[in-house]
Amino acid sequence: xxRNMAKIAIVTVLIAWPQADAARTPAxxxxxxxxxxxxxxxxxxxxxxxxxxxxxLSFRELRRxxxxxxxxxxxxxxxxxxxxxxxxxxxxxxxxxxxxMSEDQLKTHYLHGLFTGEILVSPKTLATSMGxxxxxxxxxxxxxxxxxxxxxxxxxxxxxxxxxxxxxxYKLRVQPMGANSGE
Amino acid sequence: MIDRALNATSRxxxxxxxxxxxxxxxxxxxFAIRDLQTASRDAQEMYAGSVHGLQRIGELQYDTxxxxxxxxxxxxxxxxxxxxxxxxxxxxxxxxxxDGIAEYRSLAKKPAEIALAGRxxxxxxxxxxxxxxxxxxxxxxxxxxxxxxxxxxxxxxFEYVRQDLNEVKHLYDSDASQRLDNLAASWRRASxxxxxxxxxxxxxxxxxxxxxQRSRMLSAIQLAKLQMExxxxxxxxxxxxxxxxxxxxxxxxxxxIAGKGSLRKYGAILQHQSRNMGHLINDILLFASTxxxxxxxxxxxxxxxxxxxxxxxxxxxxxxxAGFTLDRHIEPDLPLVIGDLTGITQCxxxxxxxxxxxxxxxxxxxxxxxxxxxxxxxxxxxRISVTDQGIGIDHSELSHIFDPFYRSPRVQAAQIHGxxxxxxxxxxxxxxxxxxxSVVSELSAGSTFTLHLNIAKGEEIEMAREVLGLPSSSLL
Numbered sequence: 001x002x003r004n005m006a007k008i009a010i011v012t013v014l015i016a017w018p019q020a021d022a023a024r025t026p027a028x029x030x031x032x033x034x035x036x037x038x039x040x041x042x043x044x045x046x047x048x049x050x051x052x053x054x055x056x057l058s059f060r061e062l063r064r065x066x067x068x069x070x071x072x073x074x075x076x077x078x079x080x081x082x083x084x085x086x087x088x089x090x091x092x093x094x095x096x097x098x099x100x101m102s103e104d105q106l107k108t109h110y111l112h113g114l115f116t117g118e119i120l121v122s123p124k125t126l127a128t129s130m131g132x133x134x135x136x137x138x139x140x141x142x143x144x145x146x147x148x149x150x151x152x153x154x155x156x157x158x159x160x161x162x163x164x165x166x167x168x169x170y171k172l173r174v175q176p177m178g179a180n181s182g183e
Numbered sequence: 184m185i186d187r188a189l190n191a192t193s194r195x196x197x198x199x200x201x202x203x204x205x206x207x208x209x210x211x212x213x214f215a216i217r218d219l220q221t222a223s224r225d226a227q228e229m230y231a232g233s234v235h236g237l238q239r240i241g242e243l244q245y246d247t248x249x250x251x252x253x254x255x256x257x258x259x260x261x262x263x264x265x266x267x268x269x270x271x272x273x274x275x276x277x278x279x280x281x282d283g284i285a286e287y288r289s290l291a292k293k294p295a296e297i298a299l300a301g302r303x304x305x306x307x308x309x310x311x312x313x314x315x316x317x318x319x320x321x322x323x324x325x326x327x328x329x330x331x332x333x334x335x336x337x338x339x340x341f342e343y344v345r346q347d348l349n350e351v352k353h354l355y356d357s358d359a360s361q362r363l364d365n366l367a368a369s370w371r372r373a374s375x376x377x378x379x380x381x382x383x384x385x386x387x388x389x390x391x392x393x394x395x396q397r398s399r400m401l402s403a404i405q406l407a408k409l410q411m412e413x414x415x416x417x418x419x420x421x422x423x424x425x426x427x428x429x430x431x432x433x434x435x436x437x438x439x440i441a442g443k444g445s446l447r448k449y450g451a452i453l454q455h456q457s458r459n460m461g462h463l464i465n466d467i468l469l470f471a472s473t474x475x476x477x478x479x480x481x482x483x484x485x486x487x488x489x490x491x492x493x494x495x496x497x498x499x500x501x502x503x504x505a506g507f508t509l510d511r512h513i514e515p516d517l518p519l520v521i522g523d524l525t526g527i528t529q530c531x532x533x534x535x536x537x538x539x540x541x542x543x544x545x546x547x548x549x550x551x552x553x554x555x556x557x558x559x560x561x562x563x564x565x566r567i568s569v570t571d572q573g574i575g576i577d578h579s580e581l582s583h584i585f586d587p588f589y590r591s592p593r594v595q596a597a598q599i600h601g602x603x604x605x606x607x608x609x610x611x612x613x614x615x616x617x618x619x620x621s622v623v624s625e626l627s628a629g630s631t632f633t634l635h636l637n638i639a640k641g642e643e644i645e646m647a648r649e650v651l652g653l654p655s656s657s658l659l
Contacts, residue, residue, distance in 0.1 A: 080323045082263075124263040131267045138270045138315075140323045172230055 019115075041173035043148040043165030044093050047133075047155040049140045056159040059098075065143060066098050068110060068119035073141060082135050082144030090129075090145055094175045103168060110152035204387040211380040225369055229362050236359075239544070242353050243283040247307075247348065249276035251273050251341055254314055257321045258329060273318065277311055287351065296354055303347040312342035351611070357363035377529035385447075409588035409603075416590070416602050420463050423600075424456035455533050463602070469529070470587065470604045473611040480523035480615050484639035487517040487552050487565060492551070495527045498535045505539045507546040514553040519644060520565045520636040522616040527634070530612040533605040534569040534632045540599060541630070543573035554638075564618075582620060585610045606632075 008165055046062060048054060053075060057065070064070040065079055072078055084091045088105040113119030124142075126132050130149040136142040137154040148165045151157055163170045228485040253273035284307060288300040308424045320329035389554035431449045434440050440449055491513055502509050531550075538548045554563060576584060576591070581588045587607040594601070606620075613620040613634055624630035 078323060078325075124322070124324070126265050126267065131264050133265060134267045134271060135322055138267070138274075139319045141319075141323065 009167060030086055040115040042176045043170055044090055044145050044174045045144050045148045045151050045165045045174040046143065046160060046172070047136055047151060048143045048158050050154070051155050052143075052156060053142050054158060056162055057157075059161050063098050063100075066094060066123075067106075068113050068121075068123075071120045078120070080121065080139050080142040082132050082142050083123045083125050084126060084129070084145075085127065086134065089174045090147065094145055096113045096151055097172055145172075147177070151175075201391045204391050208380065208384045208387065211376070211383060215373060215376040215380050218369070218376055221375050222366065222369040223313075225362075225366050229359070229366055233359055236355055239286065240281060240348070240355060243287075243351075244348050246279040246283065247295060247344055248249060249273075249343070250280060250311075250314065251337070253435060254318055254321070254337075255333070257318065258326060261324070263322065270318055270322065273314065275416040276577075277307075277314070280307060293358075299354065303344070303351065304339065306347055307579075308342040310337065310344050313337045314342050314344065339549060390496045394584065406653075410584075410591070413588040413602060413604075416588075416600075417463070417467065420600060422459045422462060424550055427456045428453055428460075446603065466604055466608065469606050473615065480526045480612075482521050482523060482616060483528065484519035484644060485522050485524050486519060487513065487567070490520075490522075490527050490531070490567065491550070491552060493524060494531045494535065497528055497532050501536065501539060502548065505542075505546070507539055508549055509535075509550045510547065512549065512553075517552060517554060517565055517640040521639050522618065522636050526612045526616055527636070530609045530634060531567060531569065534608040535636070536575070537605055537632070538569055538571035538630075540601065541573045542571040542596070543629075545572040545629075547572060561654060563638060566633050567636065568631050568633040570629060570631040575626040575628050575630055576622070576624040577626055580622065584622065585620070609634075 046057065049103070054073060061070065065134060066081060068081065071077060078150075083094070085167065086095065086106075095101055095106060095114065099109075101109065110119060110122050114122060124135060126135055126144075129146050132144045132146055133152065133155055136144050146155070157165060160170070160172065165172075193531040250273050253269045253276060257269035257273075260269075261268060270424045284300065284304050288297075288304065291300045313332065317329045317333045317337055320332060404629060431452050435446075435449060440446055491511065495509065495511070498509075535548060535550075542548065549568075551566075551568045551570070553566055555566050556563060574593070574597075577593070580591050584591070585606050589607070590601060590603040590654075609632075610620045616636065618636045620629060621633045621635065623633075
């Protein structure tokens with residue numbers, strides 16, 4: 001029985017691999033046109049606790065963190081990932097541009113990681129951006145994402161690949177509040 | 184000694200005493216009222232302070248518990264949204280605690296309070312450090328780690344805070360007890376002062392009433408005594424001429440007087456004595472009329488020369504018979520004065536009569552009329568003075584010589600007859616004419632009595648000019 005299940009899993013992985021491989025390709029490389037900042041988009045900032053010494057993350061590190069593959073910061077503090085509900089535009093941006101997975105894929109990924117022990121804690125899901133901000137303010141090892149306009153002094157913005165959210169080449173963007181979602 | 188003091192105490196003095204008593208009572212009363220106000224203000228401040236202080240301490244204790252409670256509430260759920268809400272609550276509560284501690288530190292004055300405030304702030308900061316770690320662990324989902332942290336660090340740290348707050352309350356209670364004692368002492372002090380004021384007021388009021396009554400009684404006794412002396416004096420003054428008249432009448436009736444010379448002599452005696460009696464009775468009647476205000480003078484502009492002429496004419500015989508001389512010094516161009524010629528003459532006649540009576544051996548009387556003060560001040564007046572070089576008046580008697588019926592013991596001892604009405608009458612006449620009478624005297628050197636008369640002006644001068652038919656320049 002177990003052997004059959006393992007076979008099914010391997011087959012499933014092999015079938016899904018090309019898609020997953022394509023999904024793993026960074027958005028910056030995969031679709032240069034999509035990577036161009038839209039005039040109607042708003043930067044999505046990656047934020048951490050003010051006491052966190054980290055100021056910059058590579059995109060690869062960011063992806064590892066959001067996929068639960070990196071569980072601790074360099075100073076030894078445990079990483080706590082904070083996310084919004086998956087139907088929020090911010091979460092869609094993260095799923096699409098950072099995790100490069102669908103919602104279900106990410107759930108599966110985490111279930112698998114938790115089951116195998118590769119991932120220590122699942123992400124915390126908060127209903128509002130204010131909740132995200134307060135959570136990160138209270139937890140030194142927390143990391144999450146907020147619209148640039150929702151960021152205040154209680155949290156710290158982390159540069160991604162040396163880019164600030166206000167930089168022209170900053171890639172993580174989300175539709176402005178109130179705009180119709182085309183996705 | 185008291186009686187002597189009271190003898191000297193007139194109603195004016197009694198009134199002054201009463202006024203002083205009122206001032207003293209008012210002052211002490213003001214102090215008592217101030218004490219009561221202070222005590223009342225202290226009580227109000229203490230009540231308000233106690234209520235506010237206890238309320239703040241209670242709030243502080245509640246907020247510390249709320250800080251801990253909200254943290255622990257976060258343990259009861261796995262919903263991150265709820266946990267964040269609890270985190271918010273605990274942080275809001277701990278901010279209120281910080282504010283409360285800061286307020287306590289700012290109000291702390293005693294060394295024990297200052298030290299306690301510092302310790303409380305330190306212990307609270309220590310607890311918050313643990314609380315932050317516990318909260319982070321809860322939010323991270325590490326419940327077991329959070330519980331361990333709270334048990335190992337949070338509970339003891341919070342116990343320190345709780346003890347500190349108990350000590351704050353204990354210190355506050357001690358301070359409140361101290362303030363209560365101070366308030367009670369303040370009330371006692373105010374009460375004693377109030378009782379003292381009331382007692383003092385009662386005593387002083389009694390003393391003042393007694394003094395006034397005693398003064399009135401003494402005044403009445405003195406007046407009765409003076410009236411008896413007056414009656415005796417008048418009787419004596421009347422009896423002497425009456426005895427002479429009676430004796431002369433008896434001799435005439437018995438036919439003992441024969442010859443024209445003797446008859447003329449007896450006639451002269453009868454005439455002189457009857458005139459003396461007439462003068463005496465006139466004086467008494469005049470005094471009585473001025474006493475009850477029945478005597479009215481017609482005030483009008485009068486020339487000083489007319490006054491001098493009148494007085495010289497009225498007293499010429501008297502002065503001559505007494506062997507005195509009258510020196511007149513009348514300043515030229517004196518203005519009109521306001522007065523009644525008859526009254527002024529009567530007044531000066533009394534003064535000259537006294538000068539003759541008490542003139543001593545230097546039989547010279549000086550009559551002066553002059554304007555004073557000498558400069559152009561608006562209060563200028565005309566003064567008419569009568570000066571003798573006789574026995575003079577002792578300084579201690581100067582305040583009494585204008586009292587009715589007063590006669591100096593020295594004069595009585597010297598058997599100088601009189602009623603004691605002359606100077607009193609002269610003073611009343613002067614005052615009735617809006618003037619006054621003053622005296623300067625030196626014992627055994629003589630006396631100067633001065634009649635002060637107001638200068639006529641404006642319409643009064645015009646009226647006088649028309650009546651007298653004189654040019655206006657001659658009246659100024």
